[in-house]
Amino acid sequence: MNSIKTVLQEQINNLSLIFRLSSYETRKEYADSQLGVIWVFLNPLFQIAVYWITFGTGIRGGAPVNGIPFLIWMLCGLIPWFFISNSIMQGSSSIFNRIGTVSKMNFPLSIIPTYVVLSRFNTHVFMMGVLFIGVVISQGFDQMNIIALIYFMIAGLIFNIVLGLFTSTLSTMIRDIHLFIQSFTRMLLYLTPILWEPSRGSGASKILFFIMKLNPFYYIVEGYRGALLYGHSDIIFSKYTVYFWAVLIIIFTIGSIFHIKFRKQFVDFL
Numbered sequence: 001m002n003s004i005k006t007v008l009q010e011q012i013n014n015l016s017l018i019f020r021l022s023s024y025e026t027r028k029e030y031a032d033s034q035l036g037v038i039w040v041f042l043n044p045l046f047q048i049a050v051y052w053i054t055f056g057t058g059i060r061g062g063a064p065v066n067g068i069p070f071l072i073w074m075l076c077g078l079i080p081w082f083f084i085s086n087s088i089m090q091g092s093s094s095i096f097n098r099i100g101t102v103s104k105m106n107f108p109l110s111i112i113p114t115y116v117v118l119s120r121f122n123t124h125v126f127m128m129g130v131l132f133i134g135v136v137i138s139q140g141f142d143q144m145n146i147i148a149l150i151y152f153m154i155a156g157l158i159f160n161i162v163l164g165l166f167t168s169t170l171s172t173m174i175r176d177i178h179l180f181i182q183s184f185t186r187m188l189l190y191l192t193p194i195l196w197e198p199s200r201g202s203g204a205s206k207i208l209f210f211i212m213k214l215n216p217f218y219y220i221v222e223g224y225r226g227a228l229l230y231g232h233s234d235i236i237f238s239k240y241t242v243y244f245w246a247v248l249i250i251i252f253t254i255g256s257i258f259h260i261k262f263r264k265q266f267v268d269f270l
Contacts, residue, residue, distance in 0.1 A: 003260040004253060007165070010108040018115045025119035040123050041130070044082050051078065055195045065197055068229055072138045076225040077194040079131050080156065083124035084217055085185050087117045091164025092181045095266065096172045103267045110259055113164030121157050128153070135228050145226075148233035152223035159216060159248050166255030172266050192217050219244045 011018070030039050056070045065073040094116040095109060102109065135144070171178035189195070192215055212218060219240055226232050235241065 003256040006260055007110045007252075007256040010110045011114060014108055014111050018111050018118060021111075021115040022118035022122060025116060026122045029119075040126055044079070044127065047082075048075065048078060051195060069138060072135060073225070073229065074195060075131055075134065076228045077192075077221045079124070079127050080152075080221055080224045081189065081192065081194050081217075082127065083120055083156065084160065084220065085189070086120045086123075087160035087164060088167070088181060088185050090120065091117050091160060092167035092171045092178050094164060095168040096175075096178070099172065099266050109263050109266070110165060110256075113168045114161050117157070117160045117164050120160075124153075131228070139229060143231040144228060145231045145233050148223065148227035148236060151233075151236060152220055152227060155223070155244070156220045159220065159244075162248055162252040162255060165259055166251050169255060169259045169262060173262060188215070188217065191215060192221055194221055198222075213240065216244050216247050 033039055051074065052071055056074065064070055091113045094113045098112055099109075102112075167177065167181055171181065191212065193212070198209060198212065198218075219235065223235055226235060
């Protein structure tokens, strides 16, 4: 419990520093490019085009999903996924990449994954603003649930911060962990219903559907999509919410214990 208390205190006591560093991280990423923050939109735009051509016009032949144009339906899962995947990748290497700079300072190391993930969230908010306008133009405003959308954005942010604390600690000690995370994140794209519609089915399909729902990112992606396109928040009031937050608390507890126990030795792993 002391580890959890220490990590929480470092987050609360350094909130101002976290926000300043996250803003700096966002600006630094595009500081050397001629187009600057325009790359916030260009980078995902190229990926969206590939997925749309492959899955939208290719595999599906342009067929809508439950009456919703496939492009809009896909974007409501893909844009949250961009935030998730970037947070996983950059969060897991955040401490290792910066430990050499802060090792000689009295710096709260546990806030490093926090401000790195928050910098990704800053970009995500811009992307969500564009998606919001696109959904309103395509589907109208009536089917949106803004409160549910805000909840899932916050839930996704917290989960990615907690996961970043855990994975950054492990990958600092064992570099192979980061390589594994890179490969697993690519696989997660296809294990999460982002480019395809989940179906309960029966028999083996029902078992696979249950296993798929054990993935916490299923909860986040389906929550975004439900809030933006269908206006419902049923999943928030289901047992799945209890499961999601239970997984989050377990990861945070383990991550806090590992982080506090090993962080004095981080420099030795460089």
